[in-house]
Amino acid sequence: MMPTNMRVLAIDPGYDRLGVAVLDKNLKNGDLLFSTCIITEKADDFSVRMKHIAHKVENLLLTYKPTIVALERLYFNTNQKTALQVAEVRGVMVYLAKTHSCTLVEYTPQEIKVAVTGYGKSDKKQVAFMVKRLITNVKEGALDDEYDAIAIGITALARER
Amino acid sequence: MMPTNMRVLAIDPGYDRLGVAVLDKNLKNGDLLFSTCIITEKADDFSVRMKHIAHKVENLLLTYKPTIVALERLYFNTNQKTALQVAEVRGVMVYLAKTHSCTLVEYTPQEIKVAVTGYGKSDKKQVAFMVKRLITNVKEGALDDEYDAIAIGITALARER
Numbered sequence: 011m012m013p014t015n016m017r018v019l020a021i022d023p024g025y026d027r028l029g030v031a032v033l034d035k036n037l038k039n040g041d042l043l044f045s046t047c048i049i050t051e052k053a054d055d056f057s058v059r060m061k062h063i064a065h066k067v068e069n070l071l072l073t074y075k076p077t078i079v080a081l082e083r084l085y086f087n088t089n090q091k092t093a094l095q096v097a098e099v100r101g102v103m104v105y106l107a108k109t110h111s112c113t114l115v116e117y118t119p120q121e122i123k124v125a126v127t128g129y130g131k132s133d134k135k136q137v138a139f140m141v142k143r144l145i146t147n148v149k150e151g152a153l154d155d156e157y158d159a160i161a162i163g164i165t166a167l168a169r170e171r
Numbered sequence: 172m173m174p175t176n177m178r179v180l181a182i183d184p185g186y187d188r189l190g191v192a193v194l195d196k197n198l199k200n201g202d203l204l205f206s207t208c209i210i211t212e213k214a215d216d217f218s219v220r221m222k223h224i225a226h227k228v229e230n231l232l233l234t235y236k237p238t239i240v241a242l243e244r245l246y247f248n249t250n251q252k253t254a255l256q257v258a259e260v261r262g263v264m265v266y267l268a269k270t271h272s273c274t275l276v277e278y279t280p281q282e283i284k285v286a287v288t289g290y291g292k293s294d295k296k297q298v299a300f301m302v303k304r305l306i307t308n309v310k311e312g313a314l315d316d317e318y319d320a321i322a323i324g325i326t327a328l329a330r331e332r
Contacts, residue, residue: 060262061269084255094245094258101221101259102266108222 016170017043019076019112020163021067022155023084023100025050025059029155030067032074033145033163041167042145043074045160047153056095064102071110079107080115080166082122082158117165122158125165137161177331178204180237180273181324182228183316184245184261186211186220190316191228193235194306194324202328203306204235206321208314217256225263232271240268241276241327243283243319278326283319286326298322 015036022029031045048066050059070076084093084100107114120130127140138157142148144164148157176197183190192206209227211220231237245254245261268275281291288301299318303309305325309318 057265057269057275060265064266064270093255097255097258098262098265101262104218104221104259105225105263105266108218109225114218 016078016167017074017076018078018080018163018166018170019067019070019074019107020080020159020161020166021103022082022158022162023096023103024155025056025063025095025099026052027153027155028063028067028099029153029157029159030070031156031159031163032070032076033160033167035167041163042147042160044070045148045152045156047156056098060099060102063099064106067103067106068110071106071112076112078115078166078170079103079110079112080117080162082162083116083118085119113170115166115170117162117169121169122161122165125168126161134158177239177328178235178237179239179241179324179327179331180228180231180235180268181241181320181322181327182264183243183319183323184257184264185316186217186224186256186260187213188314188316189224189228189260190314190318190320191231192317192320192324193231193237194321194328196328202324203308203321205231206309206313206317208317217259221260221263224260225267228264228267229271232267232273237273239276239327239331240264240271240273241278241323243323244277244279246280274331276327276331278323278330282330283322283326286329287322295319 018033020031028048032043033041123132124130127136141157141160179194181192189209193204194202284293285291288297302318302321
């Protein structure tokens with residue numbers, strides 16, 4: 011009997027650049043269905059950028075119909091203003107996940123690093139290296155945010171049943 | 172000629188309690204059409220509480236069709252975890268305002284205090300006192316969050332054209 015299909019929309023939230031990846035548990039030759047980095051116009055109002063991101067993510071929810079939305083847990087970084095704005099975008103992602111009846115899962119940065127590289131203190135380069143090893147069809151020249159989203163998706167596939 | 176009607180949905184964001192108020196520029200005898208404090212279940216997941224709040228606010232947008240959504244600017248308080256979760260709720264409020272084609276306006280706590288009490292360092296008690304003087308139909312026993320939302324609405328009526 012085939013297991014129920016598990017499809018993950020993984021999101022690395024941000025308002026400048028937001029990484030997204032769609033991964034499927036049952037795919038052969040790499041689990042990546044889609045990934046990109048949604049980029050917003052710096053000149054636009056925050057609320058316009060937010061709406062742009064939400065519109066793109068909602069389209070992905072409608073197109074790929076994921077069962078799970080995976081997000082990184084947010085911690086404070088050195089720039090508190092940035093942290094609040096990222097949290098605002100993250101809140102909209104939580105809201106969209108719920109309105110599209112997805113299960114919401116969240117991981118700490120350390121959990122993601124362990125799932126992808128086996129080591130909780132690995133750096134961005136190691137994460138990107140292992141993402142390319144684990145997923146055969148990552149496109150060349152992807153931005154960090156896209157790799158991070160794929161890493162979050164790999165974590166979800168490894169941890170959720 | 173009558174001026175175009177200006178209707179404000181004012182929101183004091185929170186995930187535990189969220190104050191909302193609807194005020195109308197052209198009403199006589201007080202501008203308050205509606206106000207309440209939306210309270211969520213502490214036992215529920217954050218995402219469930221978020222969805223509950225968003226559902227209630229979306230109903231207000233559909234019922235009252237405001238032209239403006241007014242929010243307080245968020246600053247860091249002593250509890251950083253709380254600040255991030257409030258920011259997530261606030262982000263959803265920004266998103267809902269945009270999807271319902273409202274103009275979004277934001278004020279600092281000081282701007283709100285000046286608009287309501289004439290003094291930028293007034294305390295919660297003074298704000299509540301002046302809210303009751305300015306708006307004749309505030310119901311008895313309203314919670315602080317509800318007074319804060321009405322104060323944000325009064326600020327919007329005073330400042331926006």
